Amino acid sequence: xxxxxxxxxxxxxxxxxxxxxxxxxxxxxxxxxxxxxxxxxxxxxxxxxxxxxxxxxxxxxxxxxxxxxxxxxxxxxxxxxxxxxxxxxxxxxxxxxxxxxxxxxxxxxxxxxxxxxxxxxxxxxxxxxxxxxxxxxxxxxxxxxxxxxxxxxxxxxxxxxxxxxxxxxxxxxxxxxxxxxxxxxxxxxxxxxxxxxxxxxxxxxxxxxxxxxxxxxxxxxxxxxxxxxxxxxxxxxxxxxxxxxxxxxxxxxxxxxxxxxxxxxxxxxxxxxxxxxxxxxxxxxxxxxxxxxxxxxxxxxxxxxxxxxxxxxxxxxxxxxxxxxxxxxxxxxxxxxxxxxxxxxxxxxxxxxxxxxxxxxxxxxxxxxxxx
Amino acid sequence: xxxxxxxxxxxxxxxxxxxxxxxxxxxxxxxxxxxxxxxxxxxxxxxxxxxxxxxxxxxxxxxxxxxxxxxxxxxxxxxxxxxxxxxxxxxxxxxxxxxxxxxxxxxxxxxxxxxxxxxxxxxxxxxxxxxxxxxxxxxxxxxxxxxxxxxxxxxxxxxxxxxxxxxxxxxxxxxxxxxxxxxxxxxxxxxxxxxxxxxxxxxxxxxxxxxxxxxxxxxxxxxxxxxxxxxxxxxxxxxxxxxxxxxxxxxxxxxxxxxxxxxxxxxxxxxxxxxxxxxxxxxxxxxxxxxxxxxxxxxxxxxxxxxxxxxxxxxxxxxxxxxxxxxxxxxxxxxxxxxxxxxxxxxxxxxxxxxxxxxxxxxxxxxxxxxx
Numbered sequence: 160x161x162x163x164x165x166x167x168x169x170x171x172x173x174x175x176x177x178x179x180x181x182x183x184x185x186x187x188x189x190x191x192x193x194x195x196x197x198x199x200x201x202x203x204x205x206x207x208x209x210x211x212x213x214x215x216x217x218x219x220x221x222x223x224x225x226x227x228x229x230x231x232x233x234x235x236x237x238x239x240x241x242x243x244x245x246x247x248x249x250x251x252x253x254x255x256x257x258x259x260x261x262x263x264x265x266x267x268x269x270x271x272x273x274x275x276x277x278x279x280x281x282x283x284x285x286x287x288x289x290x291x292x293x294x295x296x297x298x299x300x301x302x303x304x305x306x307x308x309x310x311x312x313x314x315x316x317x318x319x320x321x322x323x324x325x326x327x328x329x330x331x332x333x334x335x336x337x338x339x340x341x342x343x344x345x346x347x348x349x350x351x352x353x354x355x356x357x358x359x360x361x362x363x364x365x366x367x368x369x370x371x372x373x374x375x376x377x378x379x380x381x382x383x384x385x386x387x388x389x390x391x392x393x394x395x396x397x398x399x400x401x402x403x404x405x406x407x408x409x410x411x412x413x414x415x416x417x418x419x420x421x422x423x424x425x426x427x428x429x430x431x432x433x434x435x436x437x438x439x440x441x442x443x444x445x446x447x448x449x450x451x452x453x454x455x456x457x458x459x460x461x462x463x464x465x466x467x468x469x470x471x472x473x474x475x476x477x478x479x480x481x482x483x484x485x486x487x488x489x490x491x492x493x494x495x496x497x498x499x500x501x502x503x504x505x506x507x508x509x510x511x512x513x514x515x516x517x518x519x520x521x522x523x524x525x526x527x528x529x530x531x
Numbered sequence: 532x533x534x535x536x537x538x539x540x541x542x543x544x545x546x547x548x549x550x551x552x553x554x555x556x557x558x559x560x561x562x563x564x565x566x567x568x569x570x571x572x573x574x575x576x577x578x579x580x581x582x583x584x585x586x587x588x589x590x591x592x593x594x595x596x597x598x599x600x601x602x603x604x605x606x607x608x609x610x611x612x613x614x615x616x617x618x619x620x621x622x623x624x625x626x627x628x629x630x631x632x633x634x635x636x637x638x639x640x641x642x643x644x645x646x647x648x649x650x651x652x653x654x655x656x657x658x659x660x661x662x663x664x665x666x667x668x669x670x671x672x673x674x675x676x677x678x679x680x681x682x683x684x685x686x687x688x689x690x691x692x693x694x695x696x697x698x699x700x701x702x703x704x705x706x707x708x709x710x711x712x713x714x715x716x717x718x719x720x721x722x723x724x725x726x727x728x729x730x731x732x733x734x735x736x737x738x739x740x741x742x743x744x745x746x747x748x749x750x751x752x753x754x755x756x757x758x759x760x761x762x763x764x765x766x767x768x769x770x771x772x773x774x775x776x777x778x779x780x781x782x783x784x785x786x787x788x789x790x791x792x793x794x795x796x797x798x799x800x801x802x803x804x805x806x807x808x809x810x811x812x813x814x815x816x817x818x819x820x821x822x823x824x825x826x827x828x829x830x831x832x833x834x835x836x837x838x839x840x841x842x843x844x845x846x847x848x849x850x851x852x853x854x855x856x857x858x859x860x861x862x863x864x865x866x867x868x869x870x871x872x873x874x875x876x877x878x879x880x881x882x883x884x885x886x887x888x889x890x891x892x893x894x895x896x897x898x899x900x901x902x903x
Contacts, residue, residue, distance in 0.1 A: 333756035390705065400648075403803075413712060414716075
C-alpha cells in the first residue's frame with residue numbers, strides 16, 4: 160500500500176442553518192455539515208475541479224483510500240487538477256450522521272436518522288461546490304456507491320459535469336438487495352443494537368462484524384477466495400475437523416475483517432448507507448429511464464469489473480447500452496480482475512490505465528473541449 | 532407440489548448400546564438412534580435396496596421432500612425397488628442429535644454434541660443396512676450433503692454399492708466455507724443461543740432465521756432472484772424508499788424463509804450439520820485423493836447444476852474427471868436450471884430424466900450387471 164496523499168486542506172461546510180435541507184424520503188435535516196477534503200488547488204477560473212465520491216465505508220480523504228489514482232501513474236495530477244471529496248451525509252467520518260446530536264431532542268439521531276438517498280448526497284455536494292465557487296466539474300468519479308453518485312451527478316446537474324466515471328456501479332439487482340438486507344439484519348439482530356439507541360461501549364459489535372463479513376463475500380470473488388484460502392485451516396493453527404469453533408482460513412479472514420471494521424465504523428451509519436445503496440436507481444422519481452438518461456450531457460465512462468457479482472459487469476454494460484440508446488456519449492470498459500467488486504480499490508493501477516486510455520488527458524485539460 | 536409418498540414403515544434403529552460409536556472427530560456417542568423410513572419392500576434376496584441420503588434440513592421421509600422421484604416419471608418404482616432413507620446423526624428429525632439427552636449428564640447435548648462427519652453418517656447407515664440384512668445397495672443417491680454421503684459410500688464400502696448418484700456435491704470451495712461460516716456466526720451471535728444451552732421457548736430464533744436466509748441466497752441463483760423479485764417492493768405493500776424497515780420483495784422473501792425454518796429446525800443441529808458439510812472431503816484421513824477414488828467400484832453419476840454457485844458445476848465436473856483418471860466408471864451430467872443449488876429439489880422431473888437416461892433401468896434391475 161502506497162503512502163496516503165495528504166489533503167491540501169480539510170474543512171467542514173455547514174449549510175441548511177436557516178431552513179431545513181429537505182430529503183428525498185420526505186424527512187429533513189437542519190443544520191447539515193459536510194466534511195470535505197481538497198487536494199491540490201483551484202485555479203483562478205475554478206474550472207479544474209474533480210469531484211471524487213466515496214463508497215460505503217470511505218471518507219473525504221480520498222488520498223487515504225485511492226492514493227494510487229493520484230500522481231504519475233494515476234489519473235489525477237495535483238499540479239493541474241484540484242480534487243474535492245466530501246464525506247456523505249449519514250456516514251461517521253465527519254458529516255452529519257446518526258451519531259450527530261439531533262437539535263430537536265438533544266440526543267444523537269441513532270436509528271431516527273432520516274433515510275438519505277444518492278440524490279440527496281449529490282445535491283448536498285452541489286451546495287458545497289456553490290460554496291467553493293465551482294460551477295462546473297471537469298470530472299466526477301467514484302466506485303460502487305461513489306459511482307452511483309457520479310451517475311446521479313450527470314443526470315441531476317447535466318450542465319455541471321464534463322466527464323462522469325463510474326466503476327462497478329448500477330442499480331442493485333435482487334441478489335445485491337438480498338445481500339444488503341442480510342447485512343442490516345445481522346446488525347438489527349444484535350441485542351446491543353437496541354433499536355439504534357446503543358451507547359458508547361455498548362455498540363452492536365458482533366452484528367456489525369457479521370454485516371461486514373457478509374459484505375466481504377460480496378466484495379470479493381469465489382476465484383480469489385479459492386486462490387487465497389482454498390480449504391486451508393485457519394493460519395493460526397486451528398483445526399476445523401476438531402471442534403465447532405475451529406475455523407478454515409476463510410472463516411478466520413472474515414472474522415478478522417469484521418473485527419477491524421467495528422473499530423472504525425458505526426452500525427447506524429452502516430444501516431443508513433446500505434439502505435441508500437439499495438434505493439439507488441438513477442430513474443427513481445422520474446417516470447422513464449430513457450428520458451432520465453437523455454438529460455446527461457457529460458461524456459460517460461462506465462467500468463464493469465469482470466469478477467464482480469455484487470454489481471455484475473453485465474449490469475454495468477447494459478446500463479451503458481441504455482445510455483447510448485438515450486444519446487449519451489458513453490464508453491464501457493471492463494476491468495479484468497479476480498478481486499470482485501473490490502477491484503476498484505484493489506487494482507487501482509489497472510483502473511487508472513483504463514481511465515487514461517478511455518478519457519485521454521486532453522479531455523481533462525483541453526479548454527476547447529470543455530467549451531463544446 | 533405433489534402429494535408426499537407415505538413410507539411402508541418408519542422405525543428407529545438403536546445401536547452402540549454396549550460400546551460407544553466412535554466418531555471420526557475423536558468423540559463418541561452411546562447409544563445411537565437412527566430414525567429411518569422404508570418405502571416399498573425388500574425382496575427375498577434383499578438385493579433391491581436403494582439408499583436415499585438427505586440434505587441439511589431433510590428427514591428420513593424422502594417421500595415428503597423428493598416425491599417426484601417416486602413413481603412413473605421418476606427414478607424409483609416401488610413395485611421393484613425398496614427405498615431406505617435414514618435421518619443423519621446430529622439432525623433434529625428423530626436420530627440422535629443435540630436435542631437428545633446425554634446419558635452422561637442427564638441433560639440435552641446442546642452445543643456439546645460431538646462433531647460428526649459424512650463418514651460417520653455413512654458408517655451408521657452401513658450398520659442400519661446390516662440390521663436390515665441388506666448386503667449390497669442397488670444404488671445410493673442424494674443431493675448436496677446427501678450426495679456427499681453417496682460419494683463417501685462408494686469410497687468406504689466399495690463392495691456394497693452398485694450405482695452412486697450425487698447431485699450438486701463436491702467438497703466445498705472457500706466461498707462455500709465462507710457462506711457456512713457466516714450462517715453459524717448468525718446463530719452464535721444470537722444472545723439467545725447461550726453457548727448452545729438455550730431452553731424451549733428461548734431458542735435463538737432470529738439467529739437461525741438469519742442463517743437460513745443467508746443459506747437461501749446460496750441455494751438460489753441471481754437470475755432466479757432477478758426474475759422472481761427484481762427490484763419490486765415487498766408484495767405486502769411496503770415501500771423501501773420510505774423507512775429503514777420497509778423492504779424490497781427479496782427481503783420479504785428471505786425473512787419469510789427464515790421465519791418458517793425456525794418452526795421446523797433446531798439451531799444446534801444446524802451448527803453440527805453445517806460443520807459436517809464444511810468438513811466433507813472424500814479424501815479426508817487418506818493421503819492421496821487419487822488412491823482414495825481408486826477404491827470406488829460403483830458406477831458413478833455426478834450431476835452438476837448449471838446455476839449452482841454453492842457447489843459450482845465446474846467443481847462437480849472436475850471431481851468426475853479426477854474419478855475417471857482414477858479408473859472409476861463415471862458419468863457427468865448437467866442439470867440446466869436457474870434454481871441454483873436448490874435445482875435438485877426444484878427440478879425433480881428434469882433430474883429424474885437425467886438419471887434415467889444416464890443410468891438405464893437395466894442398471895438397476897439386470898442381475899448380470901449386479902454380479903460383475
